[in-house]
Amino acid sequence: VDGALVYFDEMYGGRTPAEVKVIPGRYTLRIEQDGRNTSVMEVLIEPGQTQNYNLTNEALERSAGIDVMSEACEADVFLNLMHIGKTPLKRNDLPPGTHRLRLSCDGYVDRIVGVSLENKKETKVRLTLQRGDTLTYYKDPNYVVLDWTWHDVSFYTALTSLFFYAGYWKYRVQGNQTMDSIRRSFPQTAIWDIYKNATDPEGLTRFATLYQLEKMSSNRRDADIYYRYSGGSAVLGITSLFLAGYFVYLGLSADEREGGEIISSPLRYYVYSNPMEGTGIGLTYQY
Known part of the structure; x- marks a missing residue:
């Protein structure tokens, strides 16, 4: 019968009448068509040969x-x-x-x-x-965005929390380094003041001291900014972990x-x- 589907094992070979090229070997040849019985035959394909198979699909009784x-x-x-x-x-x-x-x-x-x-x-x-x-x-209900399920969203939200965790330590370290630079400025300022008071007590001493104080104040402001960034990253990281757990709960409670x-x-x-x-x-x- 023309138009029947031809399969070698599970590989689709076209519709009858069909000429199919397959690798030599043993296959289960199957012919299917709506409204007719499925015909099945075990075949052995020899290398270098063309083999013909005629299968009959009898019409199903429709009663x-x-x-x-x-x-x-x-x-x-x-x-x-x-x-x-x-x-x-x-x-x-x-x-x-x-x-x-x-x-x-x-x-x-x-x-x-x-x-x-x-x-x-x-x-x-x-x-x-x-x-x-x-x-x-x-x-x-498991699918939230495109092909992302609640479990996918939870997983990537948890990964995002690692990003915020890294940001927390990055800004924390930068803030600590900036504060350390302020501490190192104190002995330098003291030595400079002693030297200038001995040589020029009126002009350069006052300028050098004010410059050092302004530098320390600027570094302190920078350190405060880094600490605020660090705190914000920590809050976002904790929030991401909370959301990841909530998304897991939604995924488990979603019924099919x-x-x-x-x-x-x-x-x-x-x-x-x-x-x-x-x-x-x-x-x-x-x-």
């Missing part, structure tokens, strides 16, 4: 039935991606197997469940829709909403929504 009813509104019903009608709905020409069933109605949250359909049997589905916005309801459950099947569907992968349906197996 599975479903009876869907919803409260509050006449909802659009989708089986996988195909619109099959509005509630109340009865169909007996659907393909068997496990499918995603979605009910959608303006002003209500979409209800998504999994259904397991069998030929010549009718599966009853009774669902209640609640008012609200679908995207808001199913959005994963499930989009529904399989009826008469051990499989469960769930809805995911994030900036990297978009919005979609996942499938898990319940033991």
Whole structure:
């Protein structure tokens, strides 16, 4: 059948009729197409040879039935991606197997469940829709900015606290060095005063003393500025650590909403929504 998907193990090879070049070796050849059975064959690809394989995908019998009813509104019903009608709905020409069933109605949250359909049997589905916005309801609360979760934000906030910690010590050391320069100025001033008082007690002594005092005052002001920067860095670092812990708490308390459950099947569907992968349906197996 033309248009079927061709896979060698999990490697996609195109659509039939397909000519695929693969590395020699043993593969599981799989042919898939909607509405038909999946054909599987173990093949051995020899080097330097062209090998032909003809697989037949028989059409699935479409006699599975479903009876869907919803409260509050006449909802659009989708089986996988195909619109099959509005509630109340009865169909007996659907393909068997496990499918995603979605009910959608303006002003209500979409209800998504999994259904397991069998030929010549009718599966009853009774669902209640609640008012609200679908995207808001199913959005994963862990994602804060783009693809950053609360845990990512917490981690980088904690790293930021290290930056502020380094700033604290940098300005602290600069302030201490500036204060040390003031202390070294005192003996120099005293020696200068003794010398000038002995040689020129009126003019140069007064100038030198005032200059030294102004220099010490300037250094003290610089030291105060460094200490203020150091204190500000310490406050910001402590705040960053507090915020990192709070973001961890938000990440742990954020719950993931499930989009529904399989009826008469051990499989469960769930809805995911994030900036990297978009919005979609996942499938898990319940033991």
